Amino acid sequence: MTGVVLKDIRKSYGQVHVLHGIDLDIREGEFVVFVGPSGCGKSTLLRMIAGLEEITSGDMVIDGQRVNEVPPSKRGIAMVFQSYALYPHMTVYDNMAFGMRIAGESKQEIDRRVRAAADILQLTTYLERLPKALSGGQRQRVAIGRAICRDPKVFLFDEPLSNLDAALRVATRIEIAKLKEQMADTTMIYVTHDQVEAMTLADRIVVLSAGHIEQVGAPLELYERPANLFVAKFIGSPAMNIIPATIRETGPETGLELTGGKTVRVGVATDASQQGRAASFGVRPEDLRLAMDGDYLFEGDISIVEALGEVTLLYIEGLVAGEPIIAKIPGILDVRKGQTMRFTADTAKLHLFDAEGKTYLR
Amino acid sequence: MVGQIVSAVGVMIVGVLACIAYFWLSNKLLDMIFPVRDGDVMAASRSLRRRAIVRPWLFVGPALLVLVVYLVYPVIATLILSFYDRSGTQFVGISNYQWALNDREFRQSIFNNILWLAVVPAACTFFGLVIAVLTDRIWWGNIAKSLVFMPMAISFVGASVIWKFVYDYRAEGETQIGILNAIVQGLGGTPQVWIALPFWNNFFLMAILIWIQTGFAMVILSAALRGIPEETIEAAVIDGANGWQIFWKIMVPQIWGTIAVVWTTITILVLKVFDIVLTMTNGQWNTIVLANLMFDWMFRGGGDSGRSAAIAVIIMLAVTPIMVWNIRRANREMGGH
Numbered sequence: 111m112t113g114v115v116l117k118d119i120r121k122s123y124g125q126v127h128v129l130h131g132i133d134l135d136i137r138e139g140e141f142v143v144f145v146g147p148s149g150c151g152k153s154t155l156l157r158m159i160a161g162l163e164e165i166t167s168g169d170m171v172i173d174g175q176r177v178n179e180v181p182p183s184k185r186g187i188a189m190v191f192q193s194y195a196l197y198p199h200m201t202v203y204d205n206m207a208f209g210m211r212i213a214g215e216s217k218q219e220i221d222r223r224v225r226a227a228a229d230i231l232q233l234t235t236y237l238e239r240l241p242k243a244l245s246g247g248q249r250q251r252v253a254i255g256r257a258i259c260r261d262p263k264v265f266l267f268d269e270p271l272s273n274l275d276a277a278l279r280v281a282t283r284i285e286i287a288k289l290k291e292q293m294a295d296t297t298m299i300y301v302t303h304d305q306v307e308a309m310t311l312a313d314r315i316v317v318l319s320a321g322h323i324e325q326v327g328a329p330l331e332l333y334e335r336p337a338n339l340f341v342a343k344f345i346g347s348p349a350m351n352i353i354p355a356t357i358r359e360t361g362p363e364t365g366l367e368l369t370g371g372k373t374v375r376v377g378v379a380t381d382a383s384q385q386g387r388a389a390s391f392g393v394r395p396e397d398l399r400l401a402m403d404g405d406y407l408f409e410g411d412i413s414i415v416e417a418l419g420e421v422t423l424l425y426i427e428g429l430v431a432g433e434p435i436i437a438k439i440p441g442i443l444d445v446r447k448g449q450t451m452r453f454t455a456d457t458a459k460l461h462l463f464d465a466e467g468k469t470y471l472r
Numbered sequence: 473m474v475g476q477i478v479s480a481v482g483v484m485i486v487g488v489l490a491c492i493a494y495f496w497l498s499n500k501l502l503d504m505i506f507p508v509r510d511g512d513v514m515a516a517s518r519s520l521r522r523r524a525i526v527r528p529w530l531f532v533g534p535a536l537l538v539l540v541v542y543l544v545y546p547v548i549a550t551l552i553l554s555f556y557d558r559s560g561t562q563f564v565g566i567s568n569y570q571w572a573l574n575d576r577e578f579r580q581s582i583f584n585n586i587l588w589l590a591v592v593p594a595a596c597t598f599f600g601l602v603i604a605v606l607t608d609r610i611w612w613g614n615i616a617k618s619l620v621f622m623p624m625a626i627s628f629v630g631a632s633v634i635w636k637f638v639y640d641y642r643a644e645g646e647t648q649i650g651i652l653n654a655i656v657q658g659l660g661g662t663p664q665v666w667i668a669l670p671f672w673n674n675f676f677l678m679a680i681l682i683w684i685q686t687g688f689a690m691v692i693l694s695a696a697l698r699g700i701p702e703e704t705i706e707a708a709v710i711d712g713a714n715g716w717q718i719f720w721k722i723m724v725p726q727i728w729g730t731i732a733v734v735w736t737t738i739t740i741l742v743l744k745v746f747d748i749v750l751t752m753t754n755g756q757w758n759t760i761v762l763a764n765l766m767f768d769w770m771f772r773g774g775g776d777s778g779r780s781a782a783i784a785v786i787i788m789l790a791v792t793p794i795m796v797w798n799i800r801r802a803n804r805e806m807g808g809h
Contacts, residue, residue, distance in 0.1 A: 162706050183712030195703030199725040208721075209711030260711070 113138050114159060114264055114297060119168035121154055121321075128154055129321045131168070141290050141298045143308040146318035146344070153268055155318070156301045160189050160266050173263060183209075188257035189266040192273060194249045196241040202228075202252050203237040206259045227255040230292065231285075247278045254289070265293070267300040271307060287311055305345055309333075317341050339467035342392050348423065350392045350461070351435045353408075357387050364462060364470070366391055368429070374407060377457035378470045389470075392461035395423070395438035401454040409452040410435065415445050426453070491534075498530045547788070554781035568782035578783070580758055581765045587674055588681075588745060588761065593738040595682045597731060600689025604697055605719065617694065621687035628684070632751035635680045639666040670758045677759060680748050685741065689734045696730035697723065729801065736798040743791050762787050 114136040121129040129151045136142050144152040157163040159170065161182035170177050177185050196205050203224055210220045228234045231251040241249055250270060257265060270286070271279045287310070290298055302308055308315050309329045317324040317332065317340070324344075325337040336342035336350075343349045358373065359365025360380040366389065367373050376391055393407070401407070410426035413434055422443045425434040437453055445451070462470040506519035506526075557564045572578045603620055607613035623631060640650030641663060648654045653663040667673045700723055708722045724731070746763035753759045755768065762783055770780035 160710060162709065181712075182710045187710065189707070189710050191703045191707065193701060193703050195701065195707040197704055197707070197722060197725075199728070208708070208713075212712045212717060256707075256711075 113140075113171075113173070114299065115169075115171040116155075116159075117169040117171070119155070119158065119170060120166045121151070121158060121163065122166050127321065129158075132323055134316065134323065134326065136297060136299065138297055139295050141300065141311060141313045142316060143312035143314075144299065144301045144316050144318060145303065145305060145308040146324075148303060149320075150318040151321045152301045152303075152318045156189075156266055156268055156299060159264070159299060160187055161185055162189075183212075186263040187266055188260040188262035188264075189268065190250075190253045190257050190270045192269040194241070194253040194273070196249055196252055196256075198241055201238050201240055202233060202244070202255075205241070205252055206256045209256070209260050223259050223261070224255075227258040230258065230289070231255045246274050247282060250274065250282060251285075254286075258289075258293075263297065265296050265298040267298065267302075269302055270300075271302070271304070283307055283310065305347065309345075315345075317344060319344075335469070335471075336461065337469055339390070339392070339463050339469075342461060342463070342469070346394055346396075348395050348436045348438065350394050351398075352390050352392050352463075353429055353435070354388070354390045357384050357389050360385055363457065366462075368408065370429070372408060374460075375457055376460040376462050378460070378462040380462075380470055384464075384470075388465045390463050392463060393455050393459065395436040397455045397459040398437040398439070398453045399455060400439065401452040405454065406452040407454045408435075409450060412445055412447055412449045412451060415443075415447060417442060424451070426451070494534065495531065499527070502526055502530060550781045550784050550788075553777055554785050556778045556781075558776040558778055560777050564778065568778045569786075571779060572782055572786070577760060577765060581760050581762045581783075584674055584759065584761050585743065585745075588678060588742045589739060591675070592678050592681050592685070592742045593735045595678075596685040596689045596738050597693075597735050599682065599686045600691075600734065601693050601724075601731070603686065603690045604694035605723075608694070608697060617690060620690055623684045624687045626684065628681075628747035629751050631680050631684055632748050635676075635683075636667075636752065639676055641665040667753050667759075668757045673753065673757055673759055677748055677752055680752070681742070681745065685738055689738065692730060692734050693727065696727040700726050729804070733798060733802050736794050736801070739794055740791055740798065743787060743794075 114134075116132050116134040116136075119129060119132040119134075120127070132155060144155060146152045154163055158165050159172075161177070161180065165178050172185055172187070197208065200208065206224045206227060207220045210223065215223075224237070225234070228237055231254060233248070233251055233255055236244060236248060236252075241252065244252065250273075253270070267286070271282055274282060286300075290296075290311070300307070300311060312329055314326060315329055315332055316326050319340050325332060325341045327335075332341055332345045336345060339352065343352065353368060355366035355368050355374065357364060357380060358367045360382050362379050364376045364378050364380045364384075365373055366376060374391065398407075408426075408429055410428040412424050413427045414423075414425035416423035416425075419442065420440075422439050422441070422445070424437045424439065424443075424445060426437060427434050429435050435453075464470060502523055506522045508516045508519050553560055554568055555563060555565060603617070607616045610616075626634070637649070638651050639653075640648070641653055642648050642650075644663075648657050648663050650666075652666060657663055666676050669676075704722055704726070705718055708718045713721065744763055745761055746767065749755055749759055749761050749764045750767070755761070755764045760768075766780050766783040766787065769776050769783065
């Protein structure tokens with residue numbers, strides 16, 4: 111069992127507390143992505159797993175063994191850095207062989223493993239080059255190759271794609287996904303602020319904010335059933351629309367009154383104690399439809415039209431002061447600025463949050 | 473006193489004004505010689521082209537002139553002088569060089585210079601690197617670095633005077649005021665006349681230059697160390713390298729270019745070492761080096777400008793290749809990758 115278990119992990123720099131008790135159980139062979147805005151502590155957490163940052167309190171367990179005081183090289187981990195961190199004075203071959211040479215492996219074994227890794231990553235023709243003679247994508251592949259050569263039980267990635275251009279990022283992302291398939295038993299932990307990377311690569315996503323775990327779950331679980339406002343707004347692009355309301359009717363479905371007096375029914379059960387409480391309801395831009403006739407969710411004036419061909423983004427003013435509601439409608443629409451339009455959505459696609467931002471579960 | 477200050481300031485003002493006047497007037501003159509008039513486009517473009525060719529020479533000219541008079545001319549004159557006899561009138565071919573090869577003192581100088589070359593650049597670079605690494609992550613690192621750097625601000629003669637006190641020897645029975653002898657005596661040893669101990673006294677003199685130059689090496693290498701990406705060191709930590717391996721296999725190779733520049737810069741300085749030897753021993757007790765030998769033959773009773781010039785040429789020949797390499801290397805470092 112090469113899982114990684116974090117028990118009440120905390121980190122502080124003097125009086126500044128960066129991580130406030132992280133509990134997490136990562137299974138062997140799982141691909142877990144840490145995601146969150148900058149400064150949420152996701153990279154610090156990864157570096158603590160790697161052993162590059164001291165653990166202030168709590169237990170870090172890798173492969174059933176407490177590793178708080180174990181040096182990085184003895185933890186069975188390998189890490190790919192954002193800046194690649196290749197040794198600039200060594201050839202690709204030597205970069206990949208360095209760790210094994212330090213460990214005193216035999217020449218044949220080193221050669222076999224370097225060539226195997228180079229083969230997987232199509233680096234065989236570049237083995238004698240220095241890093242400065244490689245492109246960004248090739249450098250990142252060398253960094254991954256160096257990690258593979260360590261034959262790690264846990265593979266750590268610290269924003270490995272953020273220094274690459276858009277096209278290369280997609281290509282490398284797919285390579286990492288393939289790599290994961292080839293190394294099915296290896297646990298991978300991946301830090302990113304890019305939710306597309308998180309959604310496409312992860313078995314489970316850990317959403318962090320300000321040193322706390324907001325939610326842990328499979329990508330679509332986070333998308334469909336966010337535990338709170340933060341996750342609801344963080345996952346999905348454009349972000350979920352949040353509209354303040356008051357609970358007027360409780361029961362298997364909840365009736366809400368919006369600021370303008372309009373009432374809305376949400377397919378979430380609430381009990382009678384919630385009557386009259388402040389709440390907010392959320393709806394994803396892609397769940398909004400144009401209301402042809404009859405009942406509608408809300409209406410508003412279109413302030414901006416962004417026609418992307420595949421979809422049209424409509425910015426609707428008038429519901430929340432200073433914050434337009436965004437609707438993502440498939441295809442090309444004939445809409446002009448200033449037009450007043452009505453929108454609707456399935457009650458099952460609406461989300462309801464209490465005043466503290468916690469989700470009312472369905 | 474006041475009069476001197478006034479006249480000095482006056483000379484400075486006149487000098488600066490004269491420079492401005494030269495550049496302004498010569499530029500004006502150039503525009504007048506190659507005029508650009510309306511109408512004739514061909515003539516105008518020809519004039520503009522010629523102005524562009526001449527103008528750099530006008531501006532660089534004065535500096536070039538000074539350089540030729542005070543640098544190029546002396547080199548050539550020295551070269552010529554080295555083929556003449558003691559009075560500088562009789563051509564003697566290469567006999568000054570032949571003399572040098574067989575002269576006991578010259579051989580001693582060459583030996584001592586090589587000794588200096590072998591020890592001082594290596595020691596300065598080594599200590600500079602060690603101090604730079606050790607002071608990198610401690611809160612009082614910058615204070616320590618300032619202290620190590622401070623001797624750089626002292627002239628070689630001043631430093632030598634300080635170290636004369638360190639090595640000072642008082643006759644038996646008197647109180648030893650030199651710190652080195654005081655320590656030796658305190659430990660139960662016999663005080664020594666350190667600077668008169670042949671062979672070893674060279675190292676006591678070298679210590680002075682090392683004391684001065686370590687600060688230089690430290691500052692440059694410290695900046696280079698800061699330039700090493702932190703992640704490469706972390707990657708090496710994950711790869712299992714210990715502190716020693718990280719230093720030698722990851723850090724030193726990444727700043728190797730800077731180490732070479734520091735090393736050669738100090739090498740050039742060492743080849744020209746003069747003041748310390750003059751102040752400490754004046755070349756006595758087998759501490760003579762080439763620059764002091766040259767000085768002795770020229771000005772201090774040697775009275776042989778030919779031999780002196782020959783020694784000067786030999787020093788120059790030794791310095792030039794290192795200088796060229798050093799400048800190229802430094803340019804490459806500055807140019808980036």
